[in-house]
Amino acid sequence: MANPFVGIRIGAVSFVDEGTSALLDLVVDKAGVNALFLATPTWTRRSGGRQLPGYPLPDHGAQDYDPDWLGGNYATIHPEYYQRTAIGPAGRAPEHPGYDLLADVIPEASRRGMQSFAWIDESSQAAQLRRYPNFVSTMEVDIWNKPARRPCFNNPDYRNWHLAIVEDYVTNYQLDGIAWSSERLGPLTMLMQGPARQGLGLVTCFCAYCKKVAEDRHIDWRRAQEGYRKLVAWNATMASGSRLSDGGFVSFWRLVLQYPELISWHTLWTDSQHQLYRDIYGTVKAIRPEVQVGWHMSHNISFSPFFRADQDYSAISHFSDFLNVVTYHNCAGPRFHRWIENVCSALFADATPSDVYPLMAKLLGLKEAAYDQLPSAGFSADYVRRETARAVAGVEGRATIWSGIDIDVPGEVTATRTEDVIEAASGITTAEGPSEEWATCTPESVRDATLAAFAGGADGVVLGRKYSEMRLDTLAGVGMAVKTLG
Numbered sequence: 001m002a003n004p005f006v007g008i009r010i011g012a013v014s015f016v017d018e019g020t021s022a023l024l025d026l027v028v029d030k031a032g033v034n035a036l037f038l039a040t041p042t043w044t045r046r047s048g049g050r051q052l053p054g055y056p057l058p059d060h061g062a063q064d065y066d067p068d069w070l071g072g073n074y075a076t077i078h079p080e081y082y083q084r085t086a087i088g089p090a091g092r093a094p095e096h097p098g099y100d101l102l103a104d105v106i107p108e109a110s111r112r113g114m115q116s117f118a119w120i121d122e123s124s125q126a127a128q129l130r131r132y133p134n135f136v137s138t139m140e141v142d143i144w145n146k147p148a149r150r151p152c153f154n155n156p157d158y159r160n161w162h163l164a165i166v167e168d169y170v171t172n173y174q175l176d177g178i179a180w181s182s183e184r185l186g187p188l189t190m191l192m193q194g195p196a197r198q199g200l201g202l203v204t205c206f207c208a209y210c211k212k213v214a215e216d217r218h219i220d221w222r223r224a225q226e227g228y229r230k231l232v233a234w235n236a237t238m239a240s241g242s243r244l245s246d247g248g249f250v251s252f253w254r255l256v257l258q259y260p261e262l263i264s265w266h267t268l269w270t271d272s273q274h275q276l277y278r279d280i281y282g283t284v285k286a287i288r289p290e291v292q293v294g295w296h297m298s299h300n301i302s303f304s305p306f307f308r309a310d311q312d313y314s315a316i317s318h319f320s321d322f323l324n325v326v327t328y329h330n331c332a333g334p335r336f337h338r339w340i341e342n343v344c345s346a347l348f349a350d351a352t353p354s355d356v357y358p359l360m361a362k363l364l365g366l367k368e369a370a371y372d373q374l375p376s377a378g379f380s381a382d383y384v385r386r387e388t389a390r391a392v393a394g395v396e397g398r399a400t401i402w403s404g405i406d407i408d409v410p411g412e413v414t415a416t417r418t419e420d421v422i423e424a425a426s427g428i429t430t431a432e433g434p435s436e437e438w439a440t441c442t443p444e445s446v447r448d449a450t451l452a453a454f455a456g457g458a459d460g461v462v463l464g465r466k467y468s469e470m471r472l473d474t475l476a477g478v479g480m481a482v483k484t485l486g
């Protein structure tokens, strides 16, 4: 495959620190990059800011951390697009005032024949969002009928705000695409796969808009809410280490039998997430049909059979031009290790990680190192091939698959704010810093992962999570693979 699609995720700070022209030269030289995923807006360290404080700085860019980083919109906000949302034209990032990431980079990229995407992470958990006018009025409602911790997909002010951002971007910038991310889990998946600390205000959503959707589906919201209150209590019992006389799994299943609304409410939540995807897709296409629209499929899809079932490639392909499937081979080791540990404090609390790991690996089609070795071994390149092939088969030819390649992605994320507590509840992150026992990426492992993606049928790769945490020698592993392919 000559000139394969190679995208890279880059935040505003890297262009400001390293200079646009020099940075583009560098990523072309090291990795054969021909597409840029420009992180805006973003309120999460997954895509914005410099290296995570506490983690080693890479061998380029400013040799300093930015602990006060907040994030936001790094393009120019045109207020006329934000009239149908109470949030209004809020969200300009406080960093780099006067700098417009899209206006700066797109023309320079275009001259070099590179594509430009807006890489949008809704970052629903970020503290900074709560400081925008009326944002808190878009919050979900939890099982106790109080405002919850994340915005609601069915809230018109929240929906219209995100639709306004994409309308603003697609109208005013010569973007080649929109890549959109919503890294959050619905209530049932969350409560099954790990301790959720009394629900953390995350077992949702019982707002008036969601109740209306439920009414259309003939789902009794009172029964759903009653069931979720009991399930949160069950989750807390499992997390505490107490054991129920019939066992944790049987007690869980009995609740599902008594309250089938647990499943219907969870599906309503997931469908609401995907309805926002549909609306973003249609909005972009109505303005400029040639702009590509697609979604970030988060790493949990590799670890959780429950989340995997939520995210049906075949169904999603009907409103996707591309899917950026996260197949981070290296950090998968510590992440899956933690996922197994968490599920053994929830749905599988009757068992131990050494019981559960082989079965989960079988159910998920994973063939990796022994459980205890996972954090230090990471996952193999063959994992990338298998996960890519599954996605390619899943979309049945209706969408392009770009595999996400791990370039020095931290095994887990340092918890400093609410967002990280919530991510911990999702089962893939903790409050810990880097561990010396974790596997690290090498140029060879990255080369092999890249080649494995194409062997699995990928149409391209996207290098993640963000340039500001990548070492240049690791990045060069992609260049090695591209030369082999060419």
Ligand SMILES: [Zn+2]
Binding pocket: 140, 141, 152, 153, 154, 155, 205, 206, 207, 208, 209, 210, 211
């Ligand atoms: Zn709602």
